[in-house]
Amino acid sequence: MVNRADEISAIGPRLRMMVSVLTSLETKLVNAVLSSEFDEHVALKDMAIRCEMSQAMVVKTAKKLGFSGFKELRTLAAKYNRLPITEMHKELSPTDTTREIVTKVFRTSAQALEETLAILDMNAVERAAELLANAQQRDFYGFGGSSQIARDSVHKFLRIGARATAYDDPHMMLMSASLLGNKDVVLAISHSGQTKDIIEAVKAAQANGVPVIAITNSFGSPLANMADIVLSSTAQGSPLTGENAAARIAQLNILDALFVVVAQRDYAHAEQQISRTMMSVAHKRK
Numbered sequence: 569m570v571n572r573a574d575e576i577s578a579i580g581p582r583l584r585m586m587v588s589v590l591t592s593l594e595t596k597l598v599n600a601v602l603s604s605e606f607d608e609h610v611a612l613k614d615m616a617i618r619c620e621m622s623q624a625m626v627v628k629t630a631k632k633l634g635f636s637g638f639k640e641l642r643t644l645a646a647k648y649n650r651l652p653i654t655e656m657h658k659e660l661s662p663t664d665t666t667r668e669i670v671t672k673v674f675r676t677s678a679q680a681l682e683e684t685l686a687i688l689d690m691n692a693v694e695r696a697a698e699l700l701a702n703a704q705q706r707d708f709y710g711f712g713g714s715s716q717i718a719r720d721s722v723h724k725f726l727r728i729g730a731r732a733t734a735y736d737d738p739h740m741m742l743m744s745a746s747l748l749g750n751k752d753v754v755l756a757i758s759h760s761g762q763t764k765d766i767i768e769a770v771k772a773a774q775a776n777g778v779p780v781i782a783i784t785n786s787f788g789s790p791l792a793n794m795a796d797i798v799l800s801s802t803a804q805g806s807p808l809t810g811e812n813a814a815a816r817i818a819q820l821n822i823l824d825a826l827f828v829v830v831a832q833r834d835y836a837h838a839e840q841q842i843s844r845t846m847m848s849v850a851h852k853r854k
Contacts, residue, residue: 578686579648581802582787583633585687588760589788593621594629601645604654608646612638654679673813680803680814681821687800688822696755696781696797697829700725703753706732707744709769710757713816717757717783721823728831729841741769750777758782759801759815761789770794783819799826 583598590598596619600606615638616623630641648654664672700706706725708718715736725732735741748754754773758766761784770780770791782795785802792798799822803814831838 575686576644576647577651577683579644580654581683581687583645585785585787585800585802586633588762588786590632593619593625594632597621597626597629598633601641602649604649606642606645606649608642610642615642676803676814677817680801680818684801684803684818684822687802689799692797692799693822693826693829696799697826697833699753699779699781699797700730700755700826701830701833703751704731705748705752706730706755707748707752707773708732708734708755708757709736709741709744709766710734711736711763711766714757714759714819717816717819717823718755720820721755721827724824724827725830727842727845728827728838729845730830735769738765738769741765742772745769745772745776745778748773748776748778750779753779753781755781755783756791756795757784757819758789758791759785759819761786761791763791767791767794783822785815 580602583602587595587598597615600615600619612623612626616626619626621629627638630636630638633641635641635644659672661668706722708722710716710718715734718734718736722732722734733744735744745754754770756766756770761782767790770782771794774780774794779796780794781797781799782791783799783801784792785800786792787798787800792800801815801818801822803818
């Protein structure tokens with residue numbers, strides 16, 4: 569768990585991303601320490617009562633979350649709760665005006681970007697860019713909203729002459745995985761990291777020695793545990809929009825950043841390929 573002052577902004581997203589592997593009571597503690605009313609003055613016994621846990625269980629959970637104990641968790645979570653960025657996310661209400669709705673949606677996306685940047689592992693980004701730059705074939709897997717992100721990314725990579733294909737059908741993913749080898753790469757996008765068909769396709773690719781890059785919102789998900797490289801996005805949602813709405817913006821930005829890093833490795837070649845691909849469709853514009 570991060571504990572340096574300049575990394576306080578990562579505390580909230582890292583805790584939220586662990587929820588998928590926590591019990592209901594442990595999740596209750598995470599939600600409690602990330603609530604707006606929580607501060608460094610909350611007593612251990614009061615937190616135990618609020619979360620319906622023993623004091624010993626609160627301390628044990630704090631250690632499971634990566635802290636030395638409840639005191640450290642309380643101090644760092646309180647600092648996180650005071651950050652201006654935590655004020656960005658506001659729950660949508662049935663009585664909100666159009667202006668309030670638009671403002672809340674925009675600020676939630678802005679928070680997702682800021683917090684994703686705070687937790688993003690730059691070494692993992694470098695390694696992912698290396699794989700994408702050197703691969704013979706790049707296959708992107710994603711369902712639903714993730715499939716739109718995959719297609720957008722494939723469009724960008726194709727513009728610089730990097731052969732890439734997006735798949736959103738489970739059968740096609742398995743066929744793709746069966747034809748790939750260790751000189752190729754799979755990039756799998758799943759907010760939950762638990763989509764069964766994505767996991768099955770990734771297993772099939774890895775059986776052929778294919779390296780896998782995962783973009784997901786969950787540290788402890790099956791996809792994150794399987795992947796060779798994990799790039800984490802994070803977002804808070806609402807009952808109406810869910811987490812996926814804001815997470816989609818963060819994931820698009822991760823892939824945009826990856827694209828630029830790959831392109832800059834041979835900028836002259838990328839520029840040449842962009843010119844060629846743009847000319848190929850120029851006649852389609854009026």
